[in-house]
Amino acid sequence: MIPAPAILRHRPRVCIIGGGIVGASAALFLAMGGAEVTLFERDRIGSHASGVNFGGVRRHARLAGDLPLSARAHHIWHRLPELLGHDCDLETPGHLKLAETEDQMAVLEAWLPIGRNAGMDVRLLGRAELARRFPWLGGNVAGGSFCTGDGFANPRLVAPAFARAARRHGATIHEICPVRALTPRAGGGWRLDPEGHPQCEADHVILATGAWPLGPDPVPAIRVQAPQMFVTEPVPMLHMPVLGLVSGAIYLRQSVRGNLIFGGGHGIIAPDGRRSRPDSAVFSRTPALLQRLLPGCAGAAIIRSWTGIEAHMPDGLPMLGPSPSAAGLFHAWGFCGHGFQTGPGVGEVLAELILTGQTSTDLSAYDPARFGAAPVRAAHPPVPAMESRT
Numbered sequence: 150m151i152p153a154p155a156i157l158r159h160r161p162r163v164c165i166i167g168g169g170i171v172g173a174s175a176a177l178f179l180a181m182g183g184a185e186v187t188l189f190e191r192d193r194i195g196s197h198a199s200g201v202n203f204g205g206v207r208r209h210a211r212l213a214g215d216l217p218l219s220a221r222a223h224h225i226w227h228r229l230p231e232l233l234g235h236d237c238d239l240e241t242p243g244h245l246k247l248a249e250t251e252d253q254m255a256v257l258e259a260w261l262p263i264g265r266n267a268g269m270d271v272r273l274l275g276r277a278e279l280a281r282r283f284p285w286l287g288g289n290v291a292g293g294s295f296c297t298g299d300g301f302a303n304p305r306l307v308a309p310a311f312a313r314a315a316r317r318h319g320a321t322i323h324e325i326c327p328v329r330a331l332t333p334r335a336g337g338g339w340r341l342d343p344e345g346h347p348q349c350e351a352d353h354v355i356l357a358t359g360a361w362p363l364g365p366d367p368v369p370a371i372r373v374q375a376p377q378m379f380v381t382e383p384v385p386m387l388h389m390p391v392l393g394l395v396s397g398a399i400y401l402r403q404s405v406r407g408n409l410i411f412g413g414g415h416g417i418i419a420p421d422g423r424r425s426r427p428d429s430a431v432f433s434r435t436p437a438l439l440q441r442l443l444p445g446c447a448g449a450a451i452i453r454s455w456t457g458i459e460a461h462m463p464d465g466l467p468m469l470g471p472s473p474s475a476a477g478l479f480h481a482w483g484f485c486g487h488g489f490q491t492g493p494g495v496g497e498v499l500a501e502l503i504l505t506g507q508t509s510t511d512l513s514a515y516d517p518a519r520f521g522a523a524p525v526r527a528a529h530p531p532v533p534a535m536e537s538r539t
C-alpha cells in the first residue's frame with residue numbers, strides 16, 4: 150500500500166535511470182506517493198523494448214514465481230484510463246497457447262494447476278474443440294490452453310503515457326540524457342553523472358535500464374537478443390484471441406484495424422549493443438510460419454518488420470528488488486520476453502518499497518542476490534519447454 154503524500158515525514162529524492170515501461174511507471178507511482186522524482190532516459194521514452202514489443206498482456210503460462218507480480222499488474226492494466234487518461238488500446242480477447250505435439254500438450258496440462266491456483270480461468274481445449282471454435286487454425290495443432298482476461302495493448306502508447314502522467318504529478322523527465330556514472334555519497338545516498346546535464350543527488354536510485362545493466366553489483370551471464378516482429382496488411386477480422394505456439398516459433402494477434410501482428414525468429418544486434426535490425430533470412434521464412442498457424446492468411450502482404458532488444462536472465466526472471474550490497478539502490482532490469490505485462494506492477498512495487506520499506510507482493514523469485522558468485526541456478530524451475538514470450 151502506497152501512503153498518501155501528506156503522511157510522508159521526509160520527501161525522498163528518487164532518481165530513475167531508464168525510461169521504458171518500468172522506469173516510467175515507477176516515476177508515476179513514486180510521484181503520486183509524494184517523492185521528488187527525476188528520470189533520465191538515454192534515448193526517448195519507450196523507444197526500446199517497451200515501445201516496440203509484441204504488445205502481449207499475458208499472465209498465461211508464466212513461470213510460477215512471476216505470477217504474484219503479474220496478478221498485481223493485471224489489475225493496474227485495467228486502471229489505465231483512471232491513471233493515465235487513456236486505455237492504451239488494451240483489448241482482452243484471451244490468450245490461446247497451442248501445442249503441436251502430445252509432449253507440448255503435457256506441458257500445457259502441467260501448467261493448468263499453477264494458473265488455477267493463481268486464480269486464473271484457464272482450460273485445455275482438444276483438437277476437435279479448437280477446430281469448432283477457431284476453424285481458421287492450421288491443421289497440425291494438437292490442442293491448446295485458453296486463458297480468459299489476457300490480451301494486448303499498443304506498446305507505442307504505454308511508456309510515454311506513464312511518463313506524461315508522471316510529469317503531471319510533478320516528476321522531472323530528461324530524454325537524450327544517458328547516465329554515465331553512479332557513485333555512492335559519503336553520508337549516504339547517490340550521485341549521478343548524466344551526460345550534458347549537471348550532477349544529480351538522490352536518496353534512492355532505480356536501475357530501470359532494460360537490457361543494459363549498470364551499477365556496482367555483479368551481473369550474471371545474460372543472453373541479449375532481438376526478437377523480430379512483423380505486421381501485415383489488414384485481413385478480414387477473425388475475432389481471435391492472442392495466439393502462441395508452445396515452441397515459440399510464432400506468436401500472433403490481430404489489431405482492431407485487421408492487421409496481423411506477429412513475431413518469430415530474431416534480428417541482428419549492432420556491435421554497440423544498443424540497436425538492432427530485422428534479418429532478411431527470418432523475413433523469408435515468415436510465409437511458412439503463417440501457413441503453420443493461419444493457412445488462410447499465409448499470402449497476406451507484410452508491410453513492415455522491426456526488432457527490439459531484450460536481456461534474458463539465466464532463470465528467465467528479472468533482477469528486481471533492493472541491491473544486496475548498496476543501500477538506496479534498487480534493481481529493476483532484465484525483464485526478458487515478458488516484462489511489458491508486468492511493467493506497471495513493477496513501477497507500483499518499487500514505489501511501495503521506497504515509500505514504505507516493504508511490499509505486499511512476493512518478489513522472492515527476483516532476488517538480485519540470487520545468482521551471487523555461485524554457479525547459476527533457477528530459483529523457481531521453469532515449466533519445461535515453454536517459450537517465455539508467447
Ligand SMILES: Cc1cc2nc3c(=O)[nH]c(=O)nc-3n(C[C@H](O)[C@H](O)[C@H](O)COP(=O)(O)OP(=O)(O)OC[C@H]3O[C@@H](n4cnc5c(N)ncnc54)[C@H](O)[C@@H]3O)c2cc1C
Pocket residue numbers: 166167168169170171172189190191192193194195196197198199200201202203204205206207326327328329357358359360361363375376377378412456457458459481482483484485486487488489490491492538
Ligand atoms: C520484440 C519484442 C517483443 C516483446 N513482446 C513482449 C510481449 O508481447 N509481452 C511482454 O510482456 N513482453 C514482451 N517483450 C518484453 C518487454 O518488451 C520488456 O521486458 C519490457 O519492455 C522491459 O521494459 P524495461 O522498461 O525494463 O526496458 P526498456 O524498454 O528496454 O527500457 C530501458 C530503458 O533504459 C534506457 N537506458 C539504459 N541504460 C541507460 C543509461 N545508462 N542512462 C539512461 N537510460 C538508460 C534505455 O535507453 C531504455 O529506454 C518483448 C520484447 C521485445 C524486444
